[in-house]
Amino acid sequence: MSKTACVCIAVASIALNAAASSAQTAAIPRHLDTARAAEGVGDYAGAAREYFAALELSASASPEQRAQISLNLAHLLATLETVPATVQPDGSQVDAWKTIAPAGVSGLSRPDMMRRLYQAAIEAGTPTQQDLARNDLGTLLLKEQRYAEALDVLRRLDQSRDPARRFVYSYNVGRAYEANRQSTAALTAYLRAVAGRPAFTPAVDSSLALLEGAERLDADAAVALVTTLLSNGEIRSAGRVTSRLLTRWAADNAAPRLLALWLRRFVAASIDLPTCQKSEVPFLDSLRGSNDLRAFIQDVKRACLDDKLPERLQFGDRSGFSSRWMAGWRPVRDILDNPRTSFAAFLTAIGRQFEERQDYRQALVRHLAAWALDKSNAESAVNAAMVLQAHPDTDRTGGVLDALIEDIFAAKGDFIAERDWPNSQRLHIVLARIFEKLDRWGPVTNPHSALFQWTAAIADDAEIRKTTPSLAPSPGLYERLGDCYRRAKQPNLPAAAEQYRVAAREFAVIGRQEDADRLRRLSEELGRPR
């Protein structure tokens, strides 16, 4: 045969092989689809046939496709663990793997076959496929109680790469650490899993088991766990965790921090007074804790149950709440394990419950107590002011209102430090309305005047817009300030006109043209020379 002919035959042969290889590769997706469909209806034999067929054809497939086939087949084999063995006519049992394994691999055990497949995926796969293969291999090793090997495999996972699966990876890493008696590392991994998916109960339960079973309470980890759960709306889980940890660690020095978390969970769950009295209080009563904890629990109970709390309740008084809430705890916002701020939030929630019962005097006591505890949180002051405004009979002499205002100004630094501008603004608005009703319009320098309070509300508005520029315009503030300038003992009509002009502009921005026109006309009228 001539050289040319040989070359032609060789080229043709290569082309034919390439065509055949291409046809084989093209058949792989069909086998995979058929396999998945069979798997879905429990036809594991049929699914296995298809996966093995795809595997056989995969020599010419891309590494990624080979890895995918390996992973899917390994997953099928893992499922076989739950399939009961087949009973033979002679009474012997044949496990599911043996009934479906092709001749070439029937000598291997199911786990060995799985290991082979995972290794193939680790060698050929994309980073995502490699991680999945390591995860599943590590899990298999854990089931076989080969803990050190499992940890070695799972530690090589990149736990941050795959957003959809990383919480499972973190959890399995945690399981491997725990099996190797490295509890601290295990807990860190579990908490990472919870942070990745707070609804993932296995990670929550595993974290809780470690926290309960430790020799010493890891309070920071407990706080991190409950904070994650509460922040993500997993209130029931948060309740379960805090209750169990409080039961276990009531005598620990850090138990007050756990109680603080419990109080936060109470607030988040919107538990009503009857439920509080029926189940929450008995739980607290069952705890055997330090003197501090017992004092705190006593106060929590009184806040829920006592409808005769004194009006001007003081912390540290015999008839008041314990001074321990204040000692050693600075009010810091958004920290859930601070007993002081948590009790304040709790008192606010209970105060609202008393409002619903229409026991406004007792509601006011709790709001004022919350305010006394935590002056960085203006919500309690707003609530107190709203009760005073709606129910003036709760403060016949006006002494409570005056004391509240003095307190607010004494605490102004805390407001600014903690940036609760929205509640600060609400507070100024409520106070302004109170003073309007009392006919105290000005002067602007007097904190006990509507002019002062509306001006302060506008100042707060500017602060709010620094961090929330999308806040809707506030024409009401300028209109009401304009009203104050008109109605003060010494009216300031040009100032009123200016405020109405601004209010008109703000109303126009939000499409309330009638209001805008009304105030523009008023502004023009007031601005005319007299």
Next chain:
Amino acid sequence: MRWSNRKRRLLTAVLIAIAGCASATRAEAAVSLVFQVADPEIGGYFRGRSADAERRLAQTIAALLNNDQELRFWSFADGSVFPQLQIRLTKRTQRWHYEVAVRGDGSGPPLKAWMIPWQTEADVERTGGFPPVAQLTKQIVDGFQDQFLTQRRVDLLEVLRLIPLGAAVRLNNVQAQPLAILSLDWSRYQDLATSDFRILYKTQSGALLVLATGLGHRLAYPNPPPAEGLVVRLVECILTGGRREPIGRHLQDIRTGQPVAIYLARFDSLGAAFSAAGGGLPPPAIAPRD
């Protein structure tokens, strides 16, 4: 006899199912939605057309719920039949609230209720009073979404598990494993494909609750529609008193009994999340606890 909360909830679910059975011919919606503006101050803004406004609010919120990734599995529509999601806009001590309740039936206490603060009089003062009606309606809906749906959705989902998603189930006797096809249309419910379900059967020996787990696939559902339903494996049975027994002991009861209701027992959003992650990869293995 003291019942645990779990048993009480199970009984409640059974009663809802029986009620649903009795009115099986009603419209598609699994949950009716009622909105009531109970505060006369806001009601006054609608100038005698509160009923129209309330209906629009109910329809808008129903649409929101039907678009929610997890809540959409129950059909919400404005209406007055039970089970019902009730929302009342009320006012107490200078603050408006959404009083929200899920009711299984018209008598007895709600399955769950919430009092959700919306805004205060101070907030309304700031903006110069309530806006025109069209804007006010939007504000009410936005407030509900921010204060309730965003913050309480886990709670709401917990309660909705007591409300059936469907009723009809077809056993698949061909395979070695006890499989069934749920009359939950794949096109709508595929994200539940790997979730767990409870199927309530009425059998000759009484009510039987069957636990089933989704296999992640679909099969044709012959008659009546849907065209393709979710495939589940029947796992075990729960009898009265909470006793659990293997499925094999009750297959005959199940074959001769009547499926009454399908409940979502555990939403496995993992399945949806993993399949959404793409790549045709199987879900990752999860190490069991000892």
